[in-house]
Amino acid sequence: MKTCRNAEHPHCTFWVAPGSHICEGGHGQPAEAPSAASSYELLSAVRNTRVPQADVNVVKDSAAVASGFANYATPIRVRPQLHISGFDPRAAGGRQTLKMELRGMPAQCAPQLAIRLSSDLIRDGVAHQQFVRCVEGDWRPVFAEFSSRDREHGQYQIHAEIVSQQPGAASRQWECTFVILVPRLDASLTEIHRIFLSTHKNVRVMADDASIARVADHSGQGGGSMDIDVTARNAGIAHLDLGPSQGKVDLGFSTIAWDEDLIEIDVPHAGPVHPHPSRMASFVNAAPEAGAQRHIRLFALDECVFGRMEIVDPEAHALLNHFGQDGIDTEGLTRRLSGRHAVIRRGTQGFEIEDVSRYGLLLDGVWPGKHKPVPLRLGMRIELSASIKGIVVMEVTALMPHGVVLHRVDEGARAECFIVLAPDTHPGYPLRRLQAAPVAAALPQLFHHDGGFWHLDAVTGKETALGPQAQLDKLSRMAPHTRFASEPYPESWIIRTGGVARETVAGEVQTA
Numbered sequence: 001m002k003t004c005r006n007a008e009h010p011h012c013t014f015w016v017a018p019g020s021h022i023c024e025g026g027h028g029q030p031a032e033a034p035s036a037a038s039s040y041e042l043l044s045a046v047r048n049t050r051v052p053q054a055d056v057n058v059v060k061d062s063a064a065v066a067s068g069f070a071n072y073a074t075p076i077r078v079r080p081q082l083h084i085s086g087f088d089p090r091a092a093g094g095r096q097t098l099k100m101e102l103r104g105m106p107a108q109c110a111p112q113l114a115i116r117l118s119s120d121l122i123r124d125g126v127a128h129q130q131f132v133r134c135v136e137g138d139w140r141p142v143f144a145e146f147s148s149r150d151r152e153h154g155q156y157q158i159h160a161e162i163v164s165q166q167p168g169a170a171s172r173q174w175e176c177t178f179v180i181l182v183p184r185l186d187a188s189l190t191e192i193h194r195i196f197l198s199t200h201k202n203v204r205v206m207a208d209d210a211s212i213a214r215v216a217d218h219s220g221q222g223g224g225s226m227d228i229d230v231t232a233r234n235a236g237i238a239h240l241d242l243g244p245s246q247g248k249v250d251l252g253f254s255t256i257a258w259d260e261d262l263i264e265i266d267v268p269h270a271g272p273v274h275p276h277p278s279r280m281a282s283f284v285n286a287a288p289e290a291g292a293q294r295h296i297r298l299f300a301l302d303e304c305v306f307g308r309m310e311i312v313d314p315e316a317h318a319l320l321n322h323f324g325q326d327g328i329d330t331e332g333l334t335r336r337l338s339g340r341h342a343v344i345r346r347g348t349q350g351f352e353i354e355d356v357s358r359y360g361l362l363l364d365g366v367w368p369g370k371h372k373p374v375p376l377r378l379g380m381r382i383e384l385s386a387s388i389k390g391i392v393v394m395e396v397t398a399l400m401p402h403g404v405v406l407h408r409v410d411e412g413a414r415a416e417c418f419i420v421l422a423p424d425t426h427p428g429y430p431l432r433r434l435q436a437a438p439v440a441a442a443l444p445q446l447f448h449h450d451g452g453f454w455h456l457d458a459v460t461g462k463e464t465a466l467g468p469q470a471q472l473d474k475l476s477r478m479a480p481h482t483r484f485a486s487e488p489y490p491e492s493w494i495i496r497t498g499g500v501a502r503e504t505v506a507g508e509v510q511t512a
Helices: 039-047 053-058 062-068 332-336
Strands: 081-085 095-103 112-118 126-132 142-147 154-164 172-182 202-208 212-216 227-233 237-241 257-261 263-265 280-285 295-300 303-308 318-320 322-324 327-329 342-347 350-355 361-363 381-384 392-400 403-408 416-421 445-449 452-456 463-465 482-485
Touching: 081 172, 126 142, 172 257, 202 212, 202 237, 212 227, 227 237, 322 332, 327 332, 350 361, 416 445
Parallel strands: 202 227, 212 237, 295 416, 303 318
Antiparallel strands: 081 095, 081 257, 095 142, 112 126, 112 154, 154 172, 172 263, 280 295, 280 482, 303 342, 322 327, 342 350, 361 381, 381 392, 392 403, 403 416, 445 452, 452 463
């Protein structure tokens, strides 16, 4: 294709289609002298090539016709891509939202794909989302929020991991890394790039690869006609300043967007590599010291449900009893807890709690309302229920990017505490944004990854898989006389005698 060659419009940049005598702007083109065939004509000739004379008798056979064009039917490889849009580098120091769409994913992948984003711009360093496949086969887009507040100007990486897991099939994983540009807060488009253009000109300007193009008209003449094509792609910025205008101005800007190729990673194993995979477990301390708990309940679930203790067919994960002055009260006020009382999950703003009960709950003395998630904060007091106080009272003693710690502050303070972790999430080393009260700071650093629980040494960064055979006495911050149990309530077989049960120092049961 060639550009416009009309002598009366020397600045026209419209293309002239092959075989056409006018450009896309309607300008006539001068006649051409006979010359060598163009590349377009050569390509058309190749596409219209007839089969050899020997095959004339079988031209009517569709199979023979298809074989004649077999060399031109090379299959095109479609590579999965992550389409990113909505980015504006000019919003330095503010909050932004990226829209991400999947394209070209194989049909054999799971209908739900987990995406994990890691970057210094994202709150807590990690964000988790889910791609869901629609009925038509497309994927519902997801939105990731980040902020460049208090960040030094420059380039920041965002790493994306997309995982497909479905029963009976091996796990598949795709990855890509793209760069976000954070400019200086005081940077102006004029200082970065200045372009002055006079009126009565047709202009095409392109900003590519994080560059900035500025088209300005400060002549103040007004009138006339301008046809400007301004394109910004690959995180480029295009700024159009027409100055004072006396006529009508029609403007249209495209979204800053780009595609990132997704590279499939060879996953060496189809299942978890943890020697003792589990999602719920506990530490049992046979001789707890002052201030320590007998049981540390561990949960690694997308949604951890807190509710009433039931030995048979419980509805919750974290099972709660009311503790009175004489110990556990398995009946009485315990029955005023719902089977599903509250849910703790990790949301977009960190871990949050939601009331799903009949009796309600109080957060710092205030009922938040049913089915209204509230972000947890350090020191928040959680009371179950709202109608009768003192049944179960807990306090948020630690907030981490990958988990939350809850200590009981009622009569059951020495009996148990709870650690809720995000499943299959490695927090990285060293831990960032750790907020903990002294009672929680003394607990060991734990996380859940590869299907099981791990201990992290805060000094050396050494990771130790936790299981019944693990030597806990050699791990940092691990209390003596502690063992690892494969279930959160190993004492659930408590023997009741007249509704009263008393535990011995060894954690076993002694009837009254």
